[in-house]
Amino acid sequence: MTVIILDTNSMSRGQYSRSALDSLISAAGRAASVVIPEVVIWEWAEHAHSAHVALEEAVRSNRVDDVVIRRTIVEPVPPIDELVRRIEVSLPAGVQVWRPDSQAWRLALREQILQMGSGETKNNVKTGASDAVVLACVESESAVAEDVVVILTGDKRLQRSAARFGNVRHATGAGGLLAALRTFTPATDDLAVRLMEQLPEYLNERFGDHAETLSFHEHGVIIEVGTDRTALKGKAELAELMITQIDIAEIGDLRVEVDGNERVGLAELRVFGNILGDIVTFHEVAPGVVGASRETVDFSSDFVDVTIAVRWDQTWRIDAVLTTGEAVLVLVDPSFEEDEEALRFRAEVKA
Structure with missing residues (x-):
């Protein structure tokens, strides 16, 4: 403060x-x-x-x-x-x-x-x-x-x-x-620690006010299992992803830019919490006729990687958080050992 x-x-x-x-x-x-x-x-x-x-x-x-x-x-x-x-x-x-x-x-x-x-x-x-x-x-x-x-x-x-x-x-x-x-810019490491502490509260309050924490509509979401990106089983796709509660926010590779009154940080964000996905499955209901069914799946045992931009006010209080690229819903494979490759950050900034 x-x-x-x-x-x-x-x-x-x-x-x-x-x-x-x-x-x-x-x-x-x-x-x-x-x-x-x-x-x-x-x-x-x-x-x-x-x-x-x-x-x-x-x-x-x-x-x-x-x-x-x-x-x-x-x-x-x-x-x-x-x-x-x-x-x-x-x-x-x-x-x-x-x-x-x-x-x-x-x-x-x-x-x-x-x-x-x-x-x-x-x-x-x-x-x-x-x-x-x-x-x-x-x-x-x-x-x-x-x-x-x-x-x-x-x-x-x-x-x-x-x-x-x-x-x-x-x-x-x-x-x-x-x-x-x-004239003052906090140390980047200090800002990263504070973001990890403050983002869950900030984003959870946003969910209460706006019925969403982070918006994935602009850049979309893909799914990855272990170290391989994959489609869902059968003819199914992820129609929508919603995080209703953030328990842990991990921040990596934070870069801070200060230009006049603008204070912006670009970072990698990994989110753990209550994660729900709408899965749409397509199936043939009659020859040449395709139908679809929708199901809400709980992905709370998994996590989401996404790149974000954070804007602070003049006192370095979070003013806004926006996604800057496609998010990756990472499905945890219990049989896969947690080595560096498994823990790598999956998302990238949209070009």
Whole structure:
């Protein structure tokens, strides 16, 4: 999953905005996880408190008579702890607040006091603990994220520090976020493993919605027994193949192509599960007259090989799966030894 981490200045002037947060979530996509370090919420609350105090002072110093302009009534500023609570309560569902452990707090304070790492001096005041906590959040999420981690920050120093993690990018807003997402491509081996994990769920849901998992109508299906392609016994043919449940999806020879917003993978897919075939048998019902009978046969002890194209969205979530060639229904021959020839992939991309 893609992870988006917000720094304090990911919001304009460091002020929390629910509408701006909603826009960022929309830009990231439904498959992205948004994480906010707890210290960032504290800073947003402190900035809101300071801004409101300044507004109170401005209104208090107003010397315009009420006869000319009615005096503005400003609500008293709540305690900062209350502002922290209000921000946390207003966060959209699914947004996570990252709370550092005691070791992370210790290291953050150490960096600020000893002026190491994130520690720096601004206007003769030592700072840097909050940046160290944000960086600790980046490191923590980077270690477990399947996809890219994007930190939204305008802090150049924090950007440089976060860049040492290979799967971390940085951006400064919704537009930059999309650009950062496009720069990351997961390792092909990782994508292949994830496809094997995710395809059964994705395709089984498709069967529930559309009464099919994979469509074989465009390129068709042939049958193979052992290592030999064969026709069915007698005058019979496979009229239709339908997979109603996928239990295992094996992926081989995955190739990934990224071109702008397009993310496409070409792969070999072997499917095990509930496989049903409609078998049509032709027979002579009278001299010169041919009839046909249809029978549904369970091929669930066999498997299907087919080449596919996978399209992902910007967060590397499966968007579509299409067959790219003729599928092969492989009838397992119990008497045939499972050597390399028996296990070879049968299907080919249609020229």
